Structures are given as structure tokens and as C-alpha cells.
Amino acid sequence: MTTVTAPADAAIDCTDLVRIFTADGIEVQALQGLTLRVESGGLVAIVGASGSGKSTLLGILSGLDKPTAGTVTVAGRDLLALRSRERVDYRRRTVGFVWQQTSRNLLGYLTARENLALAMSVAGTGDRDRRATELLELLEVGHCADRRPTEMSGGEQQRVAIAVALANEPRVLLADEPTGELDEATSAEVLEAMRGVNRELGVTTLIVTHDPTVSEHVARTVQIRDGRTATEVLRRTGVNEEGHEHTVAEEFAVLDRVGRLQLPQEYLSTLGMRDRVRLALEQDHVGVWPHVADEEERP
Numbered sequence: 001m002t003t004v005t006a007p008a009d010a011a012i013d014c015t016d017l018v019r020i021f022t023a024d025g026i027e028v029q030a031l032q033g034l035t036l037r038v039e040s041g042g043l044v045a046i047v048g049a050s051g052s053g054k055s056t057l058l059g060i061l062s063g064l065d066k067p068t069a070g071t072v073t074v075a076g077r078d079l080l081a082l083r084s085r086e087r088v089d090y091r092r093r094t095v096g097f098v099w100q101q102t103s104r105n106l107l108g109y110l111t112a113r114e115n116l117a118l119a120m121s122v123a124g125t126g127d128r129d130r131r132a133t134e135l136l137e138l139l140e141v142g143h144c145a146d147r148r149p150t151e152m153s154g155g156e157q158q159r160v161a162i163a164v165a166l167a168n169e170p171r172v173l174l175a176d177e178p179t180g181e182l183d184e185a186t187s188a189e190v191l192e193a194m195r196g197v198n199r200e201l202g203v204t205t206l207i208v209t210h211d212p213t214v215s216e217h218v219a220r221t222v223q224i225r226d227g228r229t230a231t232e233v234l235r236r237t238g239v240n241e242e243g244h245e246h247t248v249a250e251e252f253a254v255l256d257r258v259g260r261l262q263l264p265q266e267y268l269s270t271l272g273m274r275d276r277v278r279l280a281l282e283q284d285h286v287g288v289w290p291h292v293a294d295e296e297e298r299p
């Protein structure tokens, strides 16, 4: 079996990922040097405009697609080195998936318990009945055990889908727009359920979403722009002067290994920055100024 050693604390480690698609002779760079690390047991949301590369990243992490360049390891497995049988094993045991469409997550003619049992039998997991009951209880859908998907609400179906994704004790849980078909209140329940399993089971969790409320449910939200990680919002609990706890959310620009960062579009347009900027190293920060051409440089 092909196993490489990734940094001990990184469950997901993508470095300089490039994915170029060619359609009708035209090349599209869906990922343009994306670097992302998620520590073991971490919970991260990936957000970004349509076409920014989120699904492409998820396709690679799920083992369905391969990058054109760059390296990617998940739970210590080098995804570029997997042979086809290892890839099947990776998809069955190392990662679990939750998709947007409930029909893709659950078989409609099976009950919740049978959907779980099927996932476990395919991977050869033992003690299926006990594990199915425990997972359904953990996700607060024990009452749905003997129901088919059409007999459950959208939120219940997604929570059962999370249970199915966890059936084979994956190290990493990947979710693609898991709240895409749900209203706001139900979305919040499903995101909280994902946060709960991340905390209870320690499964590293990555959620790709358009849901603007996601950053209220996770400590780390990474924004992808033009196929690269651009900014991150980190939330933590702070204590104010009166000793009350409150949530602090701070936005950071992502700095890659060679020192590149993306300035937010609104900064560029407000200051008319393009082509080149002046940089100055100060004692505790770096200044960035728009380049204003000198008189003699002007045509």
C-alpha cells in the first residue's frame, strides 16, 4: 500500500495544486497553485464565488480527479501515487462524503439503517447494527432508523447522510454544499451536526459551501478566489473587559510559502492599484502603495 508521511498534524495537505481542464481546445485553469493545510481533527469551511475552483478541489480530495501539478496528501496518503485498487479503498475507508443532493447520499428504497448497513458491508466493517444505532443517535435521527428518505425531512436526510458518510470510520469527512437544498434554520442544524461529529469523533471535516452563514458555525473559513486560497476568517472566543465571553472574527490574507498574497479586489479598486505597487518594510508591518508614475516616466 502506498503511504507517505505528511506533517504529523496535517490531515489534508495540498501544496501548489494546479488543475487545467481543456474543453474545445480552450484551457481553463480551475486551480492555480492552491495551498491548503487542515490539521488533524480540524473543521474548515471553503467558500468562494461560482467558478472559483471549490468543486475541483473537492474532486481531487475525494480521489475522483487528479491535479495537473502539485502535491496532495490526505490522512498521510499521497493521492497522486494511489493505484486504482488503493483509490477504491481510499474512497471507502479513508474519506466519507456528503453531497448536496440527498438522492446521491442515500438509496431511496432503503431505510436509514439499511443505507448505513450497505455502506458498512461494502467496506467490510463489523458490528454494523450497533454502529448504525450509535451513529443515528449521535446525529439525533435515531427516530428515522426504519424510515426511507421520502419519509424524512430534508434536514433529517442530510443528518442520516452524515451518519452514512461516517459509517466506515473515515479519517476525513468531505461535504459538498451539504445545506444547498435546505432553508436557513435547517441549514444551521445540519452545520451544527457536522460541528458536533467533528468534536465528538475527531474526524477532520471540510465543508464546501455557498452558505454565507457557515462562518458562524466553524472556527476557520477559507475563501478561494481564482483557484487559490485568498483569505481566511478565524473565529475565536474572547473575553471582554467585564469578563464576558464574546466571539471575535478576524479576516486574514493567506500568505503562501514563497510570499505571495492576494490583495482584496476592493482595496485594488479603491486605490487604483494595478500592474505594480511600492512596498516598504516597516518595523512591524509592510506598507503597500499604488505606483504613481513620475513626470519623466509619463509618456
Ligand SMILES: Nc1ncnc2c1ncn2[C@@H]1O[C@H](COP(=O)(O)OP(=O)(O)OP(=O)(O)O)[C@@H](O)[C@H]1O
Binding pocket: 021, 022, 023, 028, 029, 030, 048, 049, 050, 051, 052, 053, 054, 055, 056, 057
Ligand atoms: N470538467 C471540466 N471541463 C472544463 N472546465 C471545467 C471542468 N470542471 C470545472 N471547469 C472550470 O473550472 C473552473 C472552476 O470550476 P469549479 O466547478 O471548481 O468551481 P466552483 O467554485 O465549484 O463553482 P460552483 O460554486 O458554481 O460549483 C470554472 O471556470 C469551470 O468552468
